[in-house]
Amino acid sequence: MSTMTLPETDVRPETTEQTQDDRPEVFHYVQKDKIAESAVMGTYVVALCGEVFPVTKSAKPGSPVCPDCKKVFEGLPPGGGDDD
Template structure:
């Protein structure tokens, strides 16, 4: 099984009403540019669906579900 390259992208661009910081999700790299330009939605590893609106900065909080799934993937994204 070949798994796509992933990168982190935000679920939304604003903080939640209870001042929780936004979380960034892992999504397929090949869908990021299309979403950013066309406004189409991407699907994160955890199943969250959203349009890409900005990039994650180092140290940004990552969705715990996405992180767990990403860390369970085989090294190299399964491109063996």
């Protein structure tokens, strides 16, 4: 298993357009600076849980968050890894 170094950016929830089974739709944490690019250009983003998808929706307050993304996010240092 390889180790991934996260960039010094904030994250916010985004979602996949559909689920592949009967699980409810959840929103994923992705790099904040990649959201607009993905939404406009259709490029793919990588969520903290490892899921890869184009951004198609924004999360609304109270939306369900991917439990795996949430675990990773809670383990990040305060400030998203910004040491300044």
